[in-house]
Amino acid sequence: MRDLVRTLEIIYWAIAILICVTVISLAPFIADYWIKAENLSVDTVQQSVVLLGIAIAFRWPLGFYSGGLIGLQRQVLYISQRSGNGTLSFDRADF
DSSP states (O other): OHHHHHHHHHHHHHHHHHHHHHHHHHHHHIIIIIOOOSSSOHHHHHHHHHHHHHHHHHHTTHHHHHHHHHHTTOHHHHHHHHHHHHHHTOOGGGO
8 A cells, every 4th residue: 555655646746747847848838828918027927827837736746645634534634734734825815
């Protein structure tokens, strides 16, 4: 079981890195042709897309770890992790 989890973990992180690299490499194209920002410069939009790619890469494996915790009947640890994640990503604009 431990080997299976480790293998799947490696696959998930490899996919996350692939997503990150793909989004970062396509950021100029996305900023120029896909996103039509009227009040922002192309460089600002490109930097935002790069940050979005990095954020997606770090959030991608969370589904794997969350599913593992729930499958192991560790709901309290799962909820603690989710509330900590929510606290760290708190935005004052939510008010």
